[in-house]
Amino acid sequence: MAVGVKDIAVAAGVSLGTVSNVLNHPDRVSARTRARVEQVMSDLGFVPNESARQLRAGRSRTLAYVVLDASNPFFTDVSRGVEETVAEKDLSLFMCNSDNRVDRENAYLTRLEEQRVAGVLVTPVDPDSQTLDLISGRGTPIVIVDRIRSRETHCSVAVDDVLGGRLAMEHLLDLGHQRVAFIGGPSSIGQVRDRHQGSLDALEDAGLSEDHLTRIDTASLSIGEGRLAAERLLGISSKRRPTAAFCANDLLALGLLQQCVASGVRVPDDLAIVGYDDIEYAGAAAVPLTSVRQPRMRLGRTAAELLLDEVDNPDHAHQQITFTPELVARASTATRSA
Amino acid sequence: MAVGVKDIAVAAGVSLGTVSNVLNHPDRVSARTRARVEQVMSDLGFVPNESARQLRAGRSRTLAYVVLDASNPFFTDVSRGVEETVAEKDLSLFMCNSDNRVDRENAYLTRLEEQRVAGVLVTPVDPDSQTLDLISGRGTPIVIVDRIRSRETHCSVAVDDVLGGRLAMEHLLDLGHQRVAFIGGPSSIGQVRDRHQGSLDALEDAGLSEDHLTRIDTASLSIGEGRLAAERLLGISSKRRPTAAFCANDLLALGLLQQCVASGVRVPDDLAIVGYDDIEYAGAAAVPLTSVRQPRMRLGRTAAELLLDEVDNPDHAHQQITFTPELVARASTATRSA
DNA sequence: AGCCAAACTTGAAACCTTTCAATCACGACA
DNA sequence: TGTCGTGATTGAAAGGTTTCAAGTTTGGCT
DSSP states (O other), X not given: OOOOHHHHHHHHTSOHHHHHHHHHOGGGSOHHHXXXXXXXXXXXXXXXXXHHHHHHHSSOSEEEEEESOTTSHHHHHHHHHHHHHHHHTTOEEEEEEOTTOHHHHHHHXXXXXXXXXXXXXXXOSSTTOHHHHHHHHTTOOEEEEXXXXXXXXXXXXXXXXXXXXXXXXHHHHHTTOOSEEEEEOOTTSHHHHHHHHHHHHHHHHTTOOGGGEEEEEOSSSSHHHHHHHHHHXXXXXXXXXXXXXXXXXXHHHHHXXXXXXXXXXXXXXXXXXXXXXXXXXXXXXXXXXXXEEXXXXXXXXXXXXXXXXXXXXXXXXXXXXXXXXXXXXXXXXXXXXX | OOOOHHHHHHHHTSOHHHHHHXXXXXXXXXXXXXXXXXXXHHHHTOOOOHHHHHXXXXXXXXXXXEESOTTSHHHHHHHHHHHHHHHHTTOXXXXXXXXXXXXXXXXXXXXXXXXXXXXXXXXXXXXXXXXXXXXXXXXXXXXXXXXXXXXXXXXXXXXXXXXHHHHHHXXXXXXXXXXXXXXXXXXXXXXXXXXXXXXXXXXXXXXXXXXXXXXXXXXXXSHHHHXXXXXXXXXXXXXXXXXXXXXXXXXXXXXXXXXXXXXXXXXXXXXXXXXXXXXXXXXXXXXXXXXXXXXXXXXXXXXXXXXXHHXXXXXXXXXXXXXXXXXXXXXXXXXXXX
16 A cells, blocks of 8 residues: 555666655756656655654654644734744644643643654743753753743743833823723733733832732633623722723733723723733724734744754754834723824 | 663663563563663653654554634634544644645645644645545545535535525524625635525525625635725715625624724614624624624534544544534624614 | 766665564462 | 463564665766
8 A cells, every 4th residue: 555665666667775865865866767766656656754764864854833822813923933934944843732731731742752853842831841851951952932931941032021011001101091900810920920010110110109000810811801800990989990901911901892892981081901912803903902012923933943043053052032022002092182 | 862762671671572562561561570661761761752653553643633724713713622632532633724825735734644644634725625635545534624525535524604694694684684795705715605605595585686785805804804895885875885794704894893993883783793703802892793603613523533533443434514503693783772 | 999987876774663473481280 | 390371571573764885887088
């Protein structure tokens, strides 16, 4: 059934080595022989066995990206950047979705290592996971995407979340808001902590105390949690209620926005909203959301470049790259007069 | 550097075969030997080489899903269903994103065949692509997801799009709308054709002529195209303008909704909107969208089950499974009086 | 015709694992 | 003590490819 190089060799009347050369070093083979061998290959429907090739070569020509949450548009854009860069090389990219679960992440990482993939990109559930060190220690290059690690044992790319938080808060303060809600959680997520910290920094710089920021904790960064947060926020007596909300990501902001509209709270007049990530749905919302944009594609592209370098540059040095976020102002924080 | 079974065997003072047995047939090995070998494995950091295993076994224990568009939430939900089912077995799942491009789809399929994956799920750009036949003809099982094929040479799962189109249109007709726009394209996509056809069927059943349906063609099924469609729709003089729009998917509907809100057109009062797919963002929109829901997870689960059957059931028979869609009514088509 | 270099082709070894028939060790039983 | 059976272990072969040193052919030149 399965036809291998040997069958091709026999059918074309050449040796195994020649068939292999047609595949891997076409220049070493005379045009006539090559044509004949290629003809036979397509006649017989030959499909090279990548396992055998890998076994010989020691490594495969495949990269993998272990995504934290494939349904979050933020990550699909990062993936797009990765794919774009990888596609230019003669490599393929497989994607694995850990879905925020440590066990699945580990299962995938193990499988990938067993497959001897050329390298792995990963947005880990826990950036300090020891598994990552073990694997790269054994020789599989790993690049960490969108997370920062305490020890610099890998390449990584990330965005400055403290700065992002600061940008969001400064924007709201500039607009004259004095009472702001920070909506996000759980704080085990580094991103959430950093964005919150950035808001506090901005407050401090403005000479305002921390009291001006009301923290509303959420169980996750989802639309549903955004709706729940809205209920808690709107439950506050209108006198003391914040006039603006900064959400740790756009999904929360979308949920918040929806619940506000449903409750007759006008956005931005009664409540200004800032999101984070600037996913496509943020700009496309009925009240387009102001959001902090991260260079998502660029994140993916850079991560892939670092990995490619680590894969085939013998004197590669680990790098930690941090990008700068940017505020995109839209209707959800438009000035009241407008 | 790399430690293999041989190194383990030497270090543990046993033969190659015994090490292999510890891995694959633990019951054949005495408890004492097994413990010793396992100890050595973890001491030395042994990671089995999957390529070599595969080479011997002939097939890998990996499945793959070639997704049409990883950034469309519809497909991420289908993937979730697939993953769920696959995770129950001792198999892993890789995802590939063809991004609607035939060349990438083919590149991935080729790679997967070379890797000798156990089976492939695919939502193809062109359901009648010949590549699919070639590959399954050579022995790699393929299941087609969310598309229908003219010839029944593979298993496939899909949703009845003609019925979905009919449900949407009947809903609008029930609400008293007489002039409706169908927004979607390009019509090279079978789904778009079917959903349009379903609307026509509903019209006919209601005894109305095709004139009651204005078709607005789009270049793709994206939010941006939805906005463009809105401009064309709103350009029609208010006398002749449709009072409702049925969009071929939710992304179009979201774009349409946004542009309407921005232009001061009230939804649903001035224009009722029905989307398709019922992605999470549809229900979470500022004016929650009425949409036609497809059993996305179920689609994924069923596809995976069919594939698993084809993989390890010798007398597997191809099946074409069609699911039934369901209308979810929300605010975007609420009755005017409400 | 004879020689040489260059171009091409060959065959065997190596990659790492699994399988399976064959061997071994051990205790039980006669 | 010798034999048998059982469970544990072994060693060699196989799986499909690539590599590389060694061998062969080709064509040009004198």
